[in-house]
Amino acid sequence: xxxxxxxxxxxxxxxxxxxxxxxxxxxxxxxxxxxxxxxxxxxxxxxxxxxxxxxxxxxxxxxxxxxxxxxxxxxxxxxxxxx
Amino acid sequence: xxxxxxxxxxxxxxxxxxxxxxxxxxxxxxxxxxxxxxxxxxxxxxxxxxxxxxxxxxxxxxxxxxxxxxxxxxxxxxxxxxxxxxxxxxxxxxxxxxxxxxxxxxxxxxxxxxxxxxxxxxxxxxxxxxxxxxxxxxxxxxxxxxxxxxxxxxxxxxxxxxxxxxxxxxxxxxxxxxxxxxxxxxxxxxxxxxxxxxxxxxxxxxxxxxxxxxxxxxxxxxxxxxxxxxxxxxxxxxxxxxxxxxxxxxxxxxxxxxxxxxxxxxxxxxxxxxxxx
Numbered sequence: 001x002x003x004x005x006x007x008x009x010x011x012x013x014x015x016x017x018x019x020x021x022x023x024x025x026x027x028x029x030x031x032x033x034x035x036x037x038x039x040x041x042x043x044x045x046x047x048x049x050x051x052x053x054x055x056x057x058x059x060x061x062x063x064x065x066x067x068x069x070x071x072x073x074x075x076x077x078x079x080x081x082x083x
Numbered sequence: 084x085x086x087x088x089x090x091x092x093x094x095x096x097x098x099x100x101x102x103x104x105x106x107x108x109x110x111x112x113x114x115x116x117x118x119x120x121x122x123x124x125x126x127x128x129x130x131x132x133x134x135x136x137x138x139x140x141x142x143x144x145x146x147x148x149x150x151x152x153x154x155x156x157x158x159x160x161x162x163x164x165x166x167x168x169x170x171x172x173x174x175x176x177x178x179x180x181x182x183x184x185x186x187x188x189x190x191x192x193x194x195x196x197x198x199x200x201x202x203x204x205x206x207x208x209x210x211x212x213x214x215x216x217x218x219x220x221x222x223x224x225x226x227x228x229x230x231x232x233x234x235x236x237x238x239x240x241x242x243x244x245x246x247x248x249x250x251x252x253x254x255x256x257x258x259x260x261x262x263x264x265x266x267x268x269x270x271x272x273x274x275x276x277x278x279x280x281x282x283x284x285x286x287x288x289x290x291x292x293x294x295x296x297x298x299x300x301x302x303x304x305x306x307x308x309x310x311x312x313x314x315x316x317x318x319x320x321x322x323x324x325x326x327x328x329x330x331x332x333x334x335x336x337x338x339x340x341x342x343x344x345x346x347x348x349x350x351x352x353x354x355x356x357x358x359x360x
Binding site: 053058062069071 | 209216217244250253265
C-alpha cells in the first residue's frame with residue numbers, strides 16, 4: 001500500500017458522497033515531506049461549493065477526517081480544494 | 084415501537100446480532116424484515132452484507148388497531164403507534180397508491196415516516212462506506228428513538244475515528260448531516276457515537292456535573308463551566324435536572340457557549356432546568 005492511500009480513499013469517498021457528480025471527483029496526492037501528504041481535491045464546476053459548505057464547515061470536517069486517516073499511517077495530511 | 088437494523092455476512096448472522104441487541108433469545112418472537120440479501124463478492128471484493136430489520140413481535144393483548152381492510156396485515160405494519168397507516172411505498176412489491184381521500188390525508192404523516200427510514204438507510208450506508216474507506220473493521224448499527232436517528236459505529240478498530248476529545252466524531256457527524264441534506268433535502272436529528280466514546284464521555288461528565296452540583300448546594304451561588312458542545316451541555320443539564328435545589332442554564336454563543344449551574348433560591352419559583360439549547 002502506498003503512502004497516503006488511506007487519506008486518499010477517505011477523502012475521495014467523502015467528497016464523492018457530497019457532490020452531485022461523483023464521477024468527476026479527482027483526488028491527487030502530493031508528497032510534501034517524508035511524513036506529510038497533501039490531498040488535492042477537484043470536482044465538477046458547481047460542486048465545490050457543496051464540498052466547502054457554509055463558512056467552510058464541510059471543508060473543515062473533511063480536513064479533520066483526512067487527518068484521522070493519516071494518523072493510521074503516521075502521517076500529517078492536508079487537504080486543498082482546487083477550484 | 085423500536086426496531087434495530089443490523090448487518091452481517093449472512094442473514095442468520097445479522098439476525099443473531101439483532102437478537103443479542105434486543106435481548107431476545109427466541110427467534111419466533113421477532114419480526115424480521117430482510118432489507119438486503121447478502122451477495123458474495125468476487126475475490127472478496129464488492130460483496131454485500133445482509134441487512135435485516137428486526138423488532139419484537141407485538142404482545143398479543145395489544146390494543147387492536149382499527150382495521151382498514153383490503154389486505155393489510157397487522158404483521159406487516161410498521162407499528163409506531165400512529166393511526167391511519169397505509170402500506171409503505173416502494174421496496175418488495177409496493178402496492179399501488181390508492182386515491183381515496185381518507186388515505187390522502189394520512190399521506191403526509193406516512194410520507195414523513197417512510198422518509199425517516201430512508202434517511203436512516205442513507206446514514207447507515209454513508210458510515211458503513213466510511214469505515215471501509217478507512218480500511219477498518221467495524222459495524223454500523225442504527226435505530227430510531229422518537230424522531231432521532233441514533234447511530235453506533237462499533238468495533239475496537241473504530242477507535243481511530245474518535246479523535247482527540249471526540250473531534251473526529253464531531254467532524255463525521257457534520258459530514259453525515261451534510262450527506263443527508265444533499266441526498267434527501269432533509270435535516271433529521273442524528274446522534275452518532277463511535278467506539279462507545281460518547282457513552283463514556285457522558286458518564287464522566289455526569290460524575291463531574293454531580294461534583295459541581297454538590298459544591299453549589301454546599302456553597303450556594305453559581306458555577307460557570309467551560310464552553311462545551313451542545314451534546315455535552317445537554318448531559319450537564321440532564322444531571323442538574325435529576326437533582327433537587329439546583330438549576331442550570333446556558334450562556335454565550337457557540338462555540339463559546341457554556342453552562343451555568345446555580346442554586347435555586349428559597350423564594351424562587353424557577354426550579355426548571357435547561358430551558359433551551
